Amino acid sequence: MPACKKFRHAPLENEDELDIIFDMSTCTNEFARVPGVDDVVQPIAIDVDDSPTPTPTSDRRPKKRVAEGSPAKKPIKNFRDKQFKRLVDVFVEKASSSKAATNSPANDVVMNEISEMLDSVIQAGADEGSDEHFYATQLLIKKEYRDVFATLKKPEVKLAWLRRTWEKRKKR
Template identity: 25%
Template sequence: MAADWSEENTRIIVELFVKQVRMGNRPNTHLTPSAYEEVHNEFKMRTGLSYKQAQLKNKWDKLKNDYNMFKKLRLRETGGGWDVEKNTVKQDPEWWKKAAKDIPGCGKFRKQGLRNEEGPRVMFEDITSDGTDHWNPSSGVPPPSSAALPNVLDIDAIQDLDNENTEDQAIPSDEGASGLTQKRLGKFVHDGSKKPKTALVMQEQITRIGDIAERSQSSFESFIKNDDTTSVKSVMDAVLECGAEEGSDEHYIATELMARRDIREIFMHMTARARKSWLRRKYDDKYSK
């Protein structure tokens, strides 16, 4: 039968996909066959609908495409024209017309942005690319080692020594002996009238690259240190420590809630004694109606 991806069914399937990703059942760009089987069974239990694995995969691909498209759309808007209520770009028709040429299909987000955005972010953020190579500490991803090279290494400033005049240069000897010369070997000239020689340029550029790499590494390590207390692993360890054992209702609702950083921060701010009862109430609020 044809799949019915209503807003509610989409919300449920995203929850189930996120659960499998958090369990480590997405080794590459898709879930494992056994993970799809679990999604199928739980989706059927909650909705009464039985979809084939191919239909679930198609929905996964559709969600990934929408997330990547919306991510590019968000990055395109740099002028502050963002409608917070609708979670989408607030611009005139001409802007959207140009955007549609660069990001085919993005017009679907003109009236309403991506729904359930937090779920697709967990599912796809580390396996999608917006085409940029820029990095900042909030991304949680260190810069690629080659990112600094194009802006640092000035190839035009480098000269091949094979093309230089390598004839010995004669200078008066220290004794001032007539007709005698000394050879100046390995001496590189670098003044305003000549381009810098290869060795000196390379040394300068390598030093600059090293400085940039050191600063980037320092920033990244600082970010990791500060973020560790609210990482998914740290928070889920705290979930177990408060008595919410795997397989319990409290642990299940935690796997859904802790995908959001703000929820993780709230949870870690609670006393250890209050955490389990809070998870219980969250589960009851959602599933005991």
């Protein structure tokens, strides 16, 4: 039997002592106040049969005030909804990135640019699979290196730049 059922169906311990302590304690809501409500709360009237009958002060509840700069959308209510929204966002992002990755290579400008530059490295005298070719494949991934490489005119200068840049990058 779970612990909560044990306490739910068991009698109170020390019931006589609890009666002595709380016998004279009552809550009438006579002095209860709600922030933002201007109406005066009237005490509850008690009928002859001792059943409380509330006396409402107004028929409508006051509308909630909207905070300045709050979004117009309804906020997400609980942790499960937040996590589900996060999961959906990640799924959509992944789907859009995989969609971009499946585009044909003919439409990929960066891939074409890197391919042309690697051809230029091969024409400069570096064999495919050589150290210089490997350096180029690693360095030309970044746009800033591609921009510098594209400005170089002489093939021997391109190979020297690849070696120097690779060594400088390796030291960091």
